Amino acid sequence: MTVVALRAFALDLATPLSTAAGDIETREGLLVRVDLAGTTGVGEATPLPGWTESLPECRAALERARDEGTPPGPETPAARHAVTSAYRDAFARRSGRSVAATLARDGDGADDATGPAASSVPVNATVSDGSAADTVAAAEAAVESGYRTVKLKVGARPVEEDIERVRAVDDARNASRADGDAVTLRVDANGAWDRPTARRALAALDGLVEYVEQPLPAGDLAGHAALRGVGAPVALDESLTRYGVREVIAAGAADAVVLKPMALGGPSRALAAGHAAAHAGLDAVVTTTIDAAVARTAAVHVAAALPGGDQRAHGLATGDLLAEDLITTDPVPVENGRIAVPTGPGIAGDAFDELVK
Ligand SMILES: O=C(O)CCC(=O)c1ccccc1C(=O)O
C-alpha cells in the first residue's frame, strides 16, 4: 500500500462548541489517498491537540508516509487514523463490502465473532455549555428533531449550576414525554472537576443521567475508580485516550468507555478497544473529535461493527456542528436520532475520490 496524495482542508464550526476544556471553533486536517494494488482508498486526519498530535506533526508524519513509505506510529494517532482508515477503505472496496462488514467479520480474532454489522446506529445530540434556558431549548430542539439521547457539556461553570441545568432538562423531558418515548441524558465534564466536586455531581445526577463522561482529569485513574458506585456511572474518554483500554480496565476506573478513532489511531484500533471493553463488561460508545465527513463516516462503520453497537447512542452526530463539510451530500445524515450505515463498498463508495487526487 502506498500513500499517493495528500490534501489539506479547514472547516469552521457553525457555532463554537463550548466545553470545560475550551471552545472548539475550527477543524483543520488532511485527506489521504492510498493505492492498494490498484484499488483506491481515502482517509482523513483531523488532529485535535490534547487528544492527538498537532497539525504540523500530523502533516510531517503523512509527508513521510507519502515520500518515504514510513507508516505513521502511535505518537501521531491522527496521521495513523488517516492511513489505516484509507487502507480499510481500499481493502473493503476490493471485496465489494462496506467497512462495517469487513470490520464485523474480522472482529478481534476468531473467538470474537460478533455477527453482522448493524444497519443503523443511534446517536446523541451534543449540547454546548450554556445557561439553563439555552440548554433546555437546545435539548428540546434535539428531541423535537428525533434524538432520544442528549449529551450536555458540563464542568465549565459551578457544579451547582450544572446540576440545575440537568434538572431543568429533566423536568422538560418529563413534562413533554409521551409513553414509551423516553429521552436519555448523559453529561461530559471533560475532566474539569476535582474529587469532592465530582462526588457531589455524581451523587446529585444519580438516576438522572446514563453516565458522566470524564468527571476528573485524564491522569486520575484511581480517583475515577473511587467514584464508581458513588452515584451516576462513570465513562472515560480522555483517560482512555491517554492510557488505553487495558489500563483503564485494570484500574477498575470506568463503567463505560468512549472511543475516538481519531485519537486511538484508526478504526481497527478503536474496534479492538471496544472488544476489550465488552469482554470486561464495559459499554463502549464511539465518538468523533468533530471530524469532517470522511472520518465521521468511518467512525459510523466502527460503531456498527461493535458488539451491541446498535443499542447505545454514539457521539457521531457532529456533522451539523460544522458550518460546511468536504462534500455537500452528507453520506451519514441523522434521521430520527439514528444514522444509517452506508452499504456501498468501502467507507462511502467513491463519494470522496474527487476530493484528493
Ligand atoms: O460525543 C459527542 O457527542 C461529540 C463529541 C465530543 O463531545 C467531543 C468533540 C471533540 C472533542 C472532544 C469531545 C468529547 O467527547 O469530549
Ligand SMILES: [Mg+2]
Ligand atoms: Mg468526552
